[in-house]
Amino acid sequence: MNPLARIGTLKLKLGLVIVLAILVTLVTMLVAARLGLRLRWGALVALTLSLGSVQLVAHGMIAPLRAMARAAEAMARGEHGQRVVEPGRDEVGQLAVAFNTMAAELDSLDRARRDLVADAAHELRTPISVLRAQLENAVDGVQPADLPALLEQTERLGRLADQLLDLSALEAGGTTLTRRAFPVADLVAGCDVTRAELPDGLHVRGDPDRLRQVVANLVENGRRHAPGAPLVVRATARVAGGVRIEVEDHGPGLPDGEAERVFDRFARADRSRSVPGSGLGLAIARSIVELHGGVIHAEAVAPHGCRMVVDLP
Structure with missing residues (x-):
């Protein structure tokens, strides 16, 4: 009382x-x-x-x-x-x-x-x-x-360990960014894309290695879920300043309610489908984008497909 x-x-x-x-x-x-x-x-x-x-x-x-x-x-x-x-x-x-x-x-x-x-x-x-x-x-x-198979599984273990350490460092704030302005076209260097729509002269400010890692992870994610389908990367200047980067695939798309959860660690958009990968790529991409002060989200593409959108300041 x-x-x-x-x-x-x-x-x-x-x-x-x-x-x-x-x-x-x-x-x-x-x-x-x-x-x-x-x-x-x-x-x-x-x-x-x-x-x-x-x-x-x-x-x-x-x-x-x-x-x-x-x-x-x-x-x-x-x-x-x-x-x-x-x-x-x-x-x-x-x-x-x-x-x-x-x-x-x-x-x-x-x-x-x-x-x-x-x-x-x-x-x-x-x-x-x-x-x-x-x-x-x-x-x-x-x-x-089968030595090639042994090597493949060993490399898979190594990639998983590297990704876990990378994600841990990013979430703990132990990653230092080296920011500079560079052409947005550098982000898709070495990426397996069908088409890149990147305006000439458009620059982005941030850590080049980390931002390339973001685009590479998004492209790899699109290729895993839509092998052989067209995959487009485009960049545009935002009216309020900054740059928007989109990675669009034409795969099966996202189930309802999964747009935000796909960025969680080890998340699978569709667990019934056997899709390779550790489930850490999108979580790492989100951590890097947020470390730059940006935001990332997923949205559906009609009639089917998925678009990953990154807004950088």
């Missing part, structure tokens, strides 16, 4: 508790004097009633702090689903709101960590299984090792 829950500041609550203690003491002393009680007995009764009333009121103020302390101890043990009751509008109530927000974010991060471990283990399982089967057959003399 918190009779002072409607009061908006802790300072005012403490002031009211002090005034209450004084009033209880004065009233008790006056009643004791009228009843003819000795001063010491009146003082003792006044002290007892004052402490009792203050304890009753203060309990409602302290209970949320004790609840937060217990919840914090549980969270330290890894129980991130803890929440506390928000007792009011004062500083303790604001602290409870902040605590619940922090707990929700920690819970979300913990789930993301578990999902990342599970997804990484799933991606590692396939090449490791192939390597183990090939090596076991070679050791048992069933058939000689």
